[in-house]
Amino acid sequence: MSESLDKTTSPSSASSRATPPGAEDPDEGHDVSDTFYTSQRKKGSHVFRVRLDATGFTLQRESPGGSIVKEQHVRISDIVGARCMRPKKSRRLAMSGACACSSGNPNSPAISASGDHHRTANTPSKCSTNSRENLPSDAGDASAFLYVFAYVLKKRSLRSELHRERTVLTLRFRSFDTFEDNMREADRWYRSLRWQLHRTLEEIFVAPTADERRRRVLVLLNPKSGSGDAREVFNMHVTPVLNEAEVPYDLYVTKHSNFAIEFLSTRCLDAWCCVVAVGGDGLFHEIVNGLLQRQDWAHVLPHLALGIIPCGSGNGLARSIAHCYNEPYFSKPVLGAALTVISGRSSPMDVVRVQLQSRSLYSFLSIGWGLISDVDIESERIRLLGYQRFTVWTLYRLVNLRTYNGRISYLLTDHQVSSTQSATGYAAQRRMQNSRSCNTHIDRLNGPAPNYHSSAEYLPQEFADVISLETSINQSFRSRCDSWLSGGSRRSFYYSISESIYHSLADESEFAGLSAAALENRQQNYGPASELPDLDEPLPEDQGWLVEEGEFVMMHAVYQTHLGIDCHFAPKAQLNDGTIYLILIRAGISRPQLLSFLYNMSSGTHLPEAHNDHVKVLPVRAFRLEPHDNHGIITVDGERVEFGPLQAEVLPGIARVMVPK
Template sequence: MSLAVDNDPFKDPSLRGSSAPPQPPHESPHVPDTLAVGRNASLTLGTDSLIVLDEGLLQSKGANCCGINLAGKNKTTRSIPFASILWAEHSEDGHVTIQYAHTVSKTVVRPAIISYQLDKVDSALTAAWIEKLLARAYGASQRQKRVKVLVNPFGGQGAALKSYHKHIAPILAAARCELDVEHTQYSGHGVDIAKNLDMEAFDVVACCSGDGIPHEVWNGLGQREDAARALFKLAISQLPCGSGNAMSLNFNGTASPSLAALAVVKGLRTPLDLVSVTQGDTRMLSFLSQAVGIVAEADLATEHLRWMGNARFTWGVLSRLIGQTIYPADIAVQVVHDSKAAIRAAYQAETSNSSPSHDDRPIPATGTALPALKYGTINDPLPPSWTLIPHDKLGNFYAGNLAYMSPDNNFFPAALPSDGCIDLVRIRGDIKRHTAVQTMLAISENKFFDLPHVDYQKVSAYRIIPKGQKDGYISIDGEKVPFAPFQVEVHRGLGTVLSRSGHLFEAEGV
């Protein structure tokens, strides 16, 4: 199953569902759309692209002119989508330079340049035109983001560092982002870095890694005395360089490092629900998922099959479904939407908005820590409104905060970034074998939600107590934790990420 994103990776996501682009803020009507850059050349701000008119393009016999691919073409005009414009500037002597992300293939973009010398230098007019271009190119997105880059040199089977330098750094540099790069040295280093990070010095923490480093960063920020303020101010993003890149798939719409870098450059600040997980005397933050049963075991017990790529997870789940493996547990939940009809209605109400709602979260005061737990911890008595229900034939218990868990696995199609809920799936372990196969096929075909044997709810909190097993697997954001009871509580909009849309995942919904 392919990601539900526009075929044009540079199309402004704010155009979805709208016939015209939004008007850039504070755009002066006195600045012309066209800038003459030579006797026979001009640059024009079109509806959604920069139009380059240059009669000299006809005479070019090379494969490339001014960074624009001309092979096999015989035209005097070329267009560059605004969403791919990275930066523009001019010099005092009238030299105009525009940098943009040039498409090399479906999964790779690289910085390219067009450059012209003005015949008549008018610095004020040129500066105003460039500002108008950048306003169209960035819209509501912050320009020149200050980025703390964390590179996991062990990620992606050791290829993360190479991927950063080859595919990511050039895009960020061309967009004039301010970069502070640090390599993680050991497990948990991301926690230590985030705990001590100067949150006033950066806008974004970009993790060149799999999903493990973002998990560490969330928890490092959560351990600070000013946790709530840090989680609000710092947007966490993933530049996919690991074996698990769910965060990038959901917010950037891609597992391509260079396309993800472009998405971060143009990304919009977006609130994200985070959840507290309490187990024993420990409280941790989760941004991705919690799993007990088939999904947890299929992930953590197949580490030796990493050579299979994403197929190892599919094989792990399918083999256990067919084997009718069960994982008995007692489960209690605080339900928000119990029926699939109610869940679909809530999801469609949010997706009907063509543009993101204004982020009206109040800025937490200095020194504000994590929010108090409304329902207590796993060590407290069960809240009176909850009912503990035995699940003696449980096959899978999977709670997701995002939609995609892998490129072909839209396990939570009704998930929303900031609805105050976590999506919960339960499946009996004694379903028939052909039903198990049907279940796996339905995930890749985005028909999983409607299967009658799939129990899908939106909840704000839950408790799960495994029973009948001395040992097993529990996964929190893909990380193994002790096999013991745990409790989860959702904190609406506690975290901040960058996304293409500003309010939705890049996934096909219900």
């Protein structure tokens, strides 16, 4: 076992670019490579060439003759971060904050156990040069460890869905005689990896100072969302990922409805690069509206990415983002969302301005009138049934089907206007006369469609596992007695590597520091100027407004692919396509047809290829709804709003959402 290993175990040959102890590395941030070994009692030992470059880690297993017998790759896009640590005996010390790397983030993330606001300012640097030098060396083992955390795509079986699985690549450095020298070498790899990871970050996620590297994340958590376990979900499944990625964050737990609106409309947000909702679509709705109640919205929105960790009952946005980027969702939705939050990528997202009679608001998901809104709101009374309440109430509503009388005017998207004009046209649509254009800003703001990529490639089964390798000192090869530290990863064993300092804010100090004017103006909406006439004014008549009028079962306007995790309502929607998908069902549809429509919503096969007498799918830029009845339910992003006329216009790409790598 040791014969072949001994040939290449001198410090000079074992590390192709080893830095002499104490010397500065002039090539920091460039590729690194080295020779490592594994040793297993049953399988024997193996020599690996390990290389880290812009694509990730490449591990090549060499035969005793020096040829490559196997190669595996851990993609840089699957890697979230790394840690340098001491050997196992000193691990407790390391985990208590004495990690010995030299490039840690002084603002390490908070770990929330309870309380309202957990801020990590003043957290001691866990990886400073001083801390490294002050650490007592382990008398028995001079090794240093580098743990690389990755979440690779895997398939359990041919039939099962892709999912992400945590993998830890463990590199053990022991080419030098002293722990300090080995740690310096491990740290060189660590810094190289951090450099590779940070170079792919979009600008808004990068801190202005080099020692911080990542800007802070603002987390707003609704403890009441969904089944009420958002706090636990965050602690168990999100904090570990943020820690592994060394993403600093500040956590605020919402205290009441509208907390997020008040917070985001009044606070200085300069410290944060993104806002993450840990909750449902209702909390995200508050975040969007809070930001658009700021006078400086035009400055803030482009520099603040929005994210969501799905803990609500609907979770339409989280599902839509995952769907648009072919990211697996069902097996581990929270993990996928947490990885999205640390990805350092964002995409523009459309927001829709909704004008009601008494106020205006912003929406990112949907506007509904009729059947689906009825079911959504009325089934609240049987909430005890959980998700089944929707099925039960849908059946009830089918039996007792209601129809609503009204008029829906709409402006098709530019693309649709040309195709519609050449087509036969819709039976009931009428062109209005003598009007003016009212959507000039829509084209102006419209940005390019996001780049979608497929995540169909995934690491082969045998590689998506715990990988533990080590360098060795020259005199003898020691078996990797403590390289199995990472074995716990398969059982999703997470630990924190950072110290945290918690601060709680008392209720009364929540908005301390606000000026009186800021408080007074809290409900004022800003955002781009509307291009539509006032709601009580007639629509212009010669600029392409079309009309549908009569009895409807429902109207639902949607701008994300999914309304909920299993409601694939607008399959063609994209995050930033400047399009509202207006779906109309007219009275007269048969119950079996309606049942089929509702049943097929989960697979996204409910919409007809072409318009039929009862169901229409209209890609529009703006619309106006004028109910002729004086009763009914209207929802915006799943929340009930005042009943009556409304109009909506899309504001293409004015928000940014975090998206998977």
